[in-house]
Amino acid sequence: MDNKSYIDPENIPQHVAIIMDGNGRWAKQHGEDRIFGHHEGVNSVREIVEACGEIGVKYLTLYAFSTENWNRPKDEVDALMELLVATISLETPNLHSKGVKLHVIGDVKSLPQSCQAELNESIKITANNNKVNLILALSYSSKWEITNAVKQIAEKVKSNQIELKDINSNLIDKHLNTSAFPDPELMIRTSGEHRISNFLLWQLAYAEFYFTNTLWPEFRKEDFYKAILSYQKRERRFGLTGEQIQQP
Numbered sequence: 001m002d003n004k005s006y007i008d009p010e011n012i013p014q015h016v017a018i019i020m021d022g023n024g025r026w027a028k029q030h031g032e033d034r035i036f037g038h039h040e041g042v043n044s045v046r047e048i049v050e051a052c053g054e055i056g057v058k059y060l061t062l063y064a065f066s067t068e069n070w071n072r073p074k075d076e077v078d079a080l081m082e083l084l085v086a087t088i089s090l091e092t093p094n095l096h097s098k099g100v101k102l103h104v105i106g107d108v109k110s111l112p113q114s115c116q117a118e119l120n121e122s123i124k125i126t127a128n129n130n131k132v133n134l135i136l137a138l139s140y141s142s143k144w145e146i147t148n149a150v151k152q153i154a155e156k157v158k159s160n161q162i163e164l165k166d167i168n169s170n171l172i173d174k175h176l177n178t179s180a181f182p183d184p185e186l187m188i189r190t191s192g193e194h195r196i197s198n199f200l201l202w203q204l205a206y207a208e209f210y211f212t213n214t215l216w217p218e219f220r221k222e223d224f225y226k227a228i229l230s231y232q233k234r235e236r237r238f239g240l241t242g243e244q245i246q247q248p
């Protein structure tokens, strides 16, 4: 039987976050330049969005471009931005027909105008969908996001809109880019790297991590379902003991 048929439909994570890593290495293995790997990576994105729809994952966050990625060679950054624009434009009808709602987190204003325009258009077109929420992290880093949240909260204290005692975990959640989404229960990173790389540091506090050696362009539905099965075998304790969790 395939991995999908073993999945327990009662224990599907609501939100899965993915660090899509290994495009460059995959391209090199195939004697191609790095951008070829990013192009291939789009096929994996399409498959995994579909897989989420099939098993009922409601939120999928993809780390597509980090704040640090701006420091890559200019050719690669330009090509990635072009690929983003082309992909969003080409894939929006497909996303829309599958009930996918697009969101973006990150420093969107730092993206090229063409990219911002394409994203806004797609967000508008898909605004009323509710099968899967696809959240693209673009020009995103968690330290950038948390720093912004701290600044906003400090401003509110300074202008007496809130008091110091009002600052708690919920208030911080509300000032993050992800305020409209539940925290991910599962974080997947491909390509054999075991790092979190400035991705959703706050939101992943209690997430289960799944690492695979598979490079992103080769990551397919069956690999995703395997990650879900691994998640379903974990005991999520949230700081409690195993015995406390098992109590009815």
Ligand code: FPP
Pocket: 020, 021, 022, 023, 024, 025, 026, 034, 038, 039, 041, 042, 045, 062, 063, 064, 065, 066, 069, 083, 084, 087, 088, 136, 191, 216
């Ligand atoms: C990491 O691999 C991948 C990226 C920085 C870009 C991811 C982008 C895509 C998959 C394409 C566009 C996506 C969407 C959502 C339209 P890497 O380049 O760091 O690989 P390496 O570690 O092997 O060098």
